[in-house]
Amino acid sequence: MALWGARFTEQPADAVFALSRSVGFDWRLAPYDLRSSLAHLAVLEKSSLISKEDSVKIREALKELIDEVASQKFLPIEEDEDVHSALERGLTSKLGLLGGALRAGRSRNDQVTTDLRLFAIDHMLSLATLLTELTEIILKKASQYVDDPAPGFTHIQHAQPISFGHEIAKHAHAFTRDVTRINDWYQRASVSPLGAGALSGSSLPLDPEFTATNLGFVKTFENSIDAVSDRDYVAEALFIISLIGIHLSRIGEEWTLLGSTEFSWAKIADQYSTGSSIMPQKKNPDMAELARGKSARLIGNLMSVLAMLKGLPFAYNRDLQEDKEPLFDSLDTLFLVIPAVSGMIATTEFDREKMKLSAPTGFSLATEIADYLVRKNVPFSQAHEAAGACVAMCEKLDIELHQLSDEQFSSIHLSLDSSIREVLTVQGAIASRTTAGGTAPTEVKKQIAAALKKTLLQRTEIANKSKAFSEMMRS
Numbered sequence: 001m002a003l004w005g006a007r008f009t010e011q012p013a014d015a016v017f018a019l020s021r022s023v024g025f026d027w028r029l030a031p032y033d034l035r036s037s038l039a040h041l042a043v044l045e046k047s048s049l050i051s052k053e054d055s056v057k058i059r060e061a062l063k064e065l066i067d068e069v070a071s072q073k074f075l076p077i078e079e080d081e082d083v084h085s086a087l088e089r090g091l092t093s094k095l096g097l098l099g100g101a102l103r104a105g106r107s108r109n110d111q112v113t114t115d116l117r118l119f120a121i122d123h124m125l126s127l128a129t130l131l132t133e134l135t136e137i138i139l140k141k142a143s144q145y146v147d148d149p150a151p152g153f154t155h156i157q158h159a160q161p162i163s164f165g166h167e168i169a170k171h172a173h174a175f176t177r178d179v180t181r182i183n184d185w186y187q188r189a190s191v192s193p194l195g196a197g198a199l200s201g202s203s204l205p206l207d208p209e210f211t212a213t214n215l216g217f218v219k220t221f222e223n224s225i226d227a228v229s230d231r232d233y234v235a236e237a238l239f240i241i242s243l244i245g246i247h248l249s250r251i252g253e254e255w256t257l258l259g260s261t262e263f264s265w266a267k268i269a270d271q272y273s274t275g276s277s278i279m280p281q282k283k284n285p286d287m288a289e290l291a292r293g294k295s296a297r298l299i300g301n302l303m304s305v306l307a308m309l310k311g312l313p314f315a316y317n318r319d320l321q322e323d324k325e326p327l328f329d330s331l332d333t334l335f336l337v338i339p340a341v342s343g344m345i346a347t348t349e350f351d352r353e354k355m356k357l358s359a360p361t362g363f364s365l366a367t368e369i370a371d372y373l374v375r376k377n378v379p380f381s382q383a384h385e386a387a388g389a390c391v392a393m394c395e396k397l398d399i400e401l402h403q404l405s406d407e408q409f410s411s412i413h414l415s416l417d418s419s420i421r422e423v424l425t426v427q428g429a430i431a432s433r434t435t436a437g438g439t440a441p442t443e444v445k446k447q448i449a450a451a452l453k454k455t456l457l458q459r460t461e462i463a464n465k466s467k468a469f470s471e472m473m474r475s
């Protein structure tokens with residue numbers, strides 16, 4: 001059903017309708033569109049622009065439509081241009097001409113961005129909930145490996161030995177920040193555009209504050225032109241989603257690498273692995289690879305919205321219709337990826353023995369020698385050089401650091417006496433890193449406990465917002 005056309009003498013060409021038509025993808029805004037129509041109806045009634053009697057009829061029809069949309073009894077048809085026109089067809093079929101009454105004081109320009117904001121808030125809150133679950137899974141896995149040493153890497157080269165629990169736990173902190181980002185985003189995104197009309201506000205006695213409160217928004221728009229053209233909330237959501245995707249991709253890369261035949265540290269459960277159609281022996285980490293690969297489209301979706309917004313002039317332009325699919329696709333993607341990654345992490349076992357044996361190799365204790373000398377008041381530059389000389393000697397003799405003799409140590413630096421052996425152990429090196437956030441198991445335990453506490457707080461905060469949102473949707 002067309003919402004416009006009176007000033008035209010000819011019907012739009014088929015190609016025009018085909019290109020304009022968005023109901024194929026914007027239909028998922030229907031529940032939010034109906035709920036915002038209830039809010040708009042309330043304000044029209046409050047301002048006596050619709051009689052009490054008519055308002056009751058329209059409200060009933062809207063409520064019926066809400067149920068019919070949910071049960072898929074009411075669906076868009078070929079002739080519908082977008083979600084708004086489809087729903088107005090539904091209302092008119094129930095109410096006759098009265099079905100068009102809600103268009104007073106409202107344009108699709110303020111309507112569509114109200115719907116999309118509600119959709120985005122709803123889904124970003126669900127995303128935050130999923131992230132807190134993932135964070136808990138990571139921290140639980142981390143706590144199982146706190147006392148297991150492993151080589152820590154920089155440049156994928158052995159750097160210093162670490163607690164493997166510390167290594168796993170690091171991923172949780174990235175997602176905790178992402179949840180904080182969603183909370184911050186919520187404060188900026190929760191702005192009601194309703195009442196902005198096509199662009200300039202309304203000559204009717206509407207009450208944007210009233211509709212904002214009715215829809216549970218934190219605040220209402222301050223500039224009606226900005227209200228209909230602002231899509232910062234979409235771009236910001238897509239950035240947060242991209243960053244989450246990037247965090248997931250880094251897990252994907254690590255799991256793939258650590259599960260490789262050469263490493264053989266990670267044993268990904270059968271349930272979260274896939275096979276090969278030709279090589280019967282294969283067990284592939286496809287979930288980890290998809291976590292890595294899917295981040296590409298998330299970044300692509302962000303770029304497409306930023307490019308669409310770039311240079312866009314004055315208030316509403318039809319270009320803005322391109323804001324929806326990237327957001328839908330990015331959210332859908334994460335809702336597929338996160339449960340698979342969560343399951344994969346929860347069921348992965350790491351080879352403790354292998355990691356432990358590997359921990360001191362690659363001269364990963366060389367920093368201990370330098371720190372030992374610093375404690376003996378040797379300036380760090382000199383200490384660094386002496387430790388480097390120890391490594392060079394080992395490389396020449398094809399031995400590990402602890403295999404150097406007392407004489408060899410003291411030939412390199414006089415302060416390197418036999419007590420150097422006390423620090424040349426993996427356990428000792430790890431246990432000595434007791435600065436806050438460091439790799440000493442005592443610290444890692446504190447870190448995990450604090451992170452779990454923070455996650456619990458975030459979970460409660462998000463649950464409260466989600467509860468308020470679903471209550472608003474049902475009201």
Ligand code: ARG
Nearest residue numbers: 022082108109112316320321
């Ligand atoms: N389907 C349109 C969109 O998504 C709705 C707004 C149409 N407004 C207009 N002035 N043509 O942006």
